[in-house]
Amino acid sequence: MHPEYRPVVFRDRAADYAFLTRSTATSDKSIEWEDGNTYPAIDVEISSASHPFYTGTQRVLDTAGRVERFERRYGHGRSNQ
Template sequence: MKEKLHPQVRQVVFKDISCDFAFLTTSTLSSAETIKWEDGKEYPLIKVEISSESHPFFTGKQRVLDTEGRIDRFKKKYGKK
């Protein structure tokens, strides 16, 4: 097997910045930022904007979107003339 072909897999912490939820998992991503986890060790920190803790599908809290307005704007821009 060729050496240095595969990315390094390491423990990282993903933190949902919208609801301050974090979880430890393995990933090939790296970051200059670190965070001290519950076990006392430091891990690279990857910030995400949405996770299962804040996504409407998993929380059951649906947001109301202006779908009619979006469709009308699309039809106006790309519709038949």
């Protein structure tokens, strides 16, 4: 009734980082891990190794530019009602 819970390797290709954990996720790909065993491998786009919050490379957003663009588009501040 429940999916199989087994060891799986998640790979973050952008950061060249992989970690072994347990999951119910399945994959057609496999990888030989450091312990000599072969596990299913799942490629992810982002992990703690490449996420800006965890790496400290977080970019500052230009909120002032966004506010100015909003005001140009929809008027300056509140209208006098």
